[in-house]
Amino acid sequence: MIHNLAKRAHDRNWTLDPIIRSMLDDDWYKLAMLQFIWKHFRGTRVRFTVINRTHSVRLAEVMDEAELRAQLDHVRTLRFTRSELIWLAGNTFYGQRNIFQPAFLEWLSGLSLPPYRLSRLDGQFQLDFEGAWEEVTLWEIHALSILSELRTRRGYARLDEMDLDILFARAKARLWSKIERLAGVPGLKFADFGTRRRHSFLWQEYVLGLLAAKLPGSFTGTSNTYLAYKHNLEAIGTNAHELPMVLTALARLGRLGGTGLKGAQYEVLRLWQEMYGPAMRVMLPDTYGSTQFFRDAPDWAADWAGVRLDSKDPFTGGEEALAFFAAHGRDPREKLLIPSDGLNADRILQLHATFGGRIQPGYTAADFRDAKDFHDSRKWRHEPRCRISSGIGTKLTNDFAGCSPVEVPEFSSISLVCKVTEVEGHPAVKLSDNYTKATGPAGEIKHYRSVFGTEGVANIPVEV
Numbered sequence: 001m002i003h004n005l006a007k008r009a010h011d012r013n014w015t016l017d018p019i020i021r022s023m024l025d026d027d028w029y030k031l032a033m034l035q036f037i038w039k040h041f042r043g044t045r046v047r048f049t050v051i052n053r054t055h056s057v058r059l060a061e062v063m064d065e066a067e068l069r070a071q072l073d074h075v076r077t078l079r080f081t082r083s084e085l086i087w088l089a090g091n092t093f094y095g096q097r098n099i100f101q102p103a104f105l106e107w108l109s110g111l112s113l114p115p116y117r118l119s120r121l122d123g124q125f126q127l128d129f130e131g132a133w134e135e136v137t138l139w140e141i142h143a144l145s146i147l148s149e150l151r152t153r154r155g156y157a158r159l160d161e162m163d164l165d166i167l168f169a170r171a172k173a174r175l176w177s178k179i180e181r182l183a184g185v186p187g188l189k190f191a192d193f194g195t196r197r198r199h200s201f202l203w204q205e206y207v208l209g210l211l212a213a214k215l216p217g218s219f220t221g222t223s224n225t226y227l228a229y230k231h232n233l234e235a236i237g238t239n240a241h242e243l244p245m246v247l248t249a250l251a252r253l254g255r256l257g258g259t260g261l262k263g264a265q266y267e268v269l270r271l272w273q274e275m276y277g278p279a280m281r282v283m284l285p286d287t288y289g290s291t292q293f294f295r296d297a298p299d300w301a302a303d304w305a306g307v308r309l310d311s312k313d314p315f316t317g318g319e320e321a322l323a324f325f326a327a328h329g330r331d332p333r334e335k336l337l338i339p340s341d342g343l344n345a346d347r348i349l350q351l352h353a354t355f356g357g358r359i360q361p362g363y364t365a366a367d368f369r370d371a372k373d374f375h376d377s378r379k380w381r382h383e384p385r386c387r388i389s390s391g392i393g394t395k396l397t398n399d400f401a402g403c404s405p406v407e408v409p410e411f412s413s414i415s416l417v418c419k420v421t422e423v424e425g426h427p428a429v430k431l432s433d434n435y436t437k438a439t440g441p442a443g444e445i446k447h448y449r450s451v452f453g454t455e456g457v458a459n460i461p462v463e464v
Contacts, residue, residue: 005202006164009156019071019149019201023080023111024226026141027195029237031088031225032276035104036243038134040271046246047422048140050127050147051439053415053462058123062410063150068125069118071146075139076113085109087229094279113139130422133246140242140418144196147416148398152199155410163405170403171199175207178345178396179214184371186382187356189389190348191236192222193340194397197413197464204397208233220389236391238282238308242420243268245287245430248448249423261451265293269301278305282338285321286311286433288448291456294324302328306336306387312433313460314339314347315365318355320456322386332386340391342463348390349373358383394464413464434460 037044052059080088085105093099100108114131116139125147129139156164182188192211198204208227211219221234228235248264250256259267265288273281281304285293290312307321318339322332339351350365353374358381359365367379374380400411419439420428429440429448435457438445 005168005206006161008202009153009164009168009200010159010161016070016074018074019146020075020078020142021201022084022226023078023138024084024229025145025195025201026138026225027193027223027237028093028225028228028235029223029240030138030141031100032093032237032280033239033243034108034134034137035100036239036272036275037137038104038107039101039275041246041250042132042134044133044246044250045131045422045424046133046136046420046428047128047130048136048418049129049421050125050143050416050418052124053417053436054464057409057414059147059151060120060125061123062154063125063147065118065120065125067150068146071150072116072118072143075142075146076115079110079112080108084229091235093235094277096277096280099276111135111138113142116143128421137242141196144416144418145198145201148197149200151410151414152400155404155408158406158408158410159404166405167400167403167411171203171400174399174403175210175396179210181345181349181370182215182218185218185349185352185374187384188218188348188352188374189220189387190218191220191234191389191391192224192393192396193236193391194393195222195224197394197416198397199400199411205231207397223391238280239268239272239284241284241287241310241430243272244284245420245428246423248288249420249426249428253424253426255424261448262288262292262296266298266301269304273304281305282308282336284308284310286317288431288452289455289457290317290320290433292452294320297324299328302330306338308338308340308391310341310433311437311460312456312458314341314343314351315354317433318351318386318388322355333384334387336387336389338389338391340393342394343390343392344395345392348392351390352388353380355386355388356384357381358385415462415464431457433457434462436460436462 088100114135117128119126129136221236222228223237225235244265248261251259251261251264283304302325309317318337325332325335349368353368354365360379363379394413398413427441427444429444431438
C-alpha cells in the first residue's frame, strides 16, 4: 500500500487522529502470553510502568498531556472485532491450528482495557496501568506506540509540507539502501519487531509492504498482529520478560507452589510447553542472566526449538546458547537463534555470517556488509551452524534521525519501555545481562543478584 506520507502527516485537521485503531495493533506474543496468563494466573494483580531510559529527553515537556490522554482514552473504547476474532480462531500460527481456545476468544471478545494513571514528575510522564494481569497486559505496546508517535507528530509540527516530503524521501532512500544490502544473501531470514518504537503506524505499514515485495525470500513476517492480519503476513513472536518477572515475584511471595526464585524461570517454560507446540518453544534466558539460566536449566529445556538473544552481546550470547544445546547432546544445527536487540542491517549480516554459515580463514564477521560478500567463496560458505532469524525493530521502523532538512530532535529514537513493576503489591525485578537494563528497587535488585549471581553480566550501551 502506497501512501502520500508527507501530505498525510501535514493535513491532520480532524479532532482526533487515533494512533491505535485496532486492539490487534499489538505484538503477537502479547496475545500468546495473554492466553497463558488467562489460563494459569487469572486475577493476579500487577502494575506496569512506562520507563524512559533516555533521561535527557523530557517527554512531559515535549508532548501535550491532553493529546496523550485523548489517545489513551480512545484505546479504552476499542474492542476486538468479529472478523479479527475469526482470524485468530481460524489462522495457523507457527504451524499450529486452533492455537487459541474458544473459551479464551469468547473472553477476549468482551475485553476492554482498564483505567490508567497519568501524572508528571521532573519533566517525565508517570504512566501506570494497574489491575488484574490479564486485563492490564495489553496496555504495554499500545502505550509505547502512542508515546512514540505523539513524539513524531510533535516533530512534524516543526515542518511544512515540502520539508515533510524531503523527510520521507530521505527515509525511503535510507530504507532502500538497507534492502539492497540484505538482498540476495543465501539463507538470510529476518522479521519486523518494530511496533513499540515505530515512527508511525503508516510508516511501519509502508516498510512492511516494501520488504514483502522486495525481499520475499528473506523477510519472514512481523510482530504486529494487525498488519499480519491486514496484509496476509506471518505473525511472529513467542514470549517476553514479563512472564518470568511475575512468576519469580510470586515465588518470592511464596505463591508459586513451593517453587523458589531460580525455579520460577523454568516453571515458565514448563507451563508454556503444555500450551504451545514445538515451534513456539523459544526461550528468553536473560531475565535474570543467561549464564546462570543455561548452567542450571533442566535437561528437557534443551528440547526447546531455540533462544531469543536480547540483552547480551548477540555473538557471545549465541555461542553460549549453542554450547548449552551441545552440552545436553542436542544438535545445534537444528536449533534457532533469534537476535533481537538494537540490530541494524550490518549487524544482521554479520550475525548471519557467524551463525548461518562458515567464515573462511582470514576474515571476520565485520567483513560482511552486503550480499556480494556472501557470494565470495574466499570469505564464506553456506554451511549453517544453526538456524538464525533476526528481529529488527527501531532501525527498521524509526530510523529518521538526520533525514529532515532542518534539525528536529523528536526524530531521534529513544529507549522507552513498559515493564512490570509490582506483583500483588510487591516489587517485580528484572536483572538482565546488561546492568543498565535492570529494573526494580535497589534493595530488591541486590537480593535477586545474591540469588542469581552476576556471571556473564556486563555494562553495555543500550541500543535502540
